[in-house]
Amino acid sequence: MKKLMIIIASIAFSLPLFAKEEKTVTLEGTGLCAKCSLAETEKCTNALQVEGKNGKVKTYLFTANMEHGKYFCKGETANLLVTGVVKKEDGKLLIVPAAVKVKDS
Numbered sequence: 001m002k003k004l005m006i007i008i009a010s011i012a013f014s015l016p017l018f019a020k021e022e023k024t025v026t027l028e029g030t031g032l033c034a035k036c037s038l039a040e041t042e043k044c045t046n047a048l049q050v051e052g053k054n055g056k057v058k059t060y061l062f063t064a065n066m067e068h069g070k071y072f073c074k075g076e077t078a079n080l081l082v083t084g085v086v087k088k089e090d091g092k093l094l095i096v097p098a099a100v101k102v103k104d105s
Helices: 002-018 068-072
Strands: 024-033 046-051 057-062 077-089 092-102
Touching (some): 046 068
Antiparallel strands (some): 077 092
16 A cells, blocks of 8 residues: 555656646737737637748637737737747637737837
8 A cells, every 4th residue: 555655656756747838929920809900719819820931821819818908909910029938728728928019129
């Protein structure tokens, strides 16, 4: 029984070592509304479209809206820099935003 408890404790303490490390990234792209501009969601949601290395456009949906009326709704905002953590869920690219700003020219 004592050996079993040691094994369980060892596994429990080692699990955080196997967890994915969340890395903060900054993406540059065009900000728009996923509902109004892309018709991808049922409610207004921030989205960032980024052109990949192969020329294919990737769309990142925000997990929380930031500066929605300023940068995302009512058209598009080019040269937008978004800092946050990227993750993939249900086949969609998501970004947990930390900061949003227009790139300085």
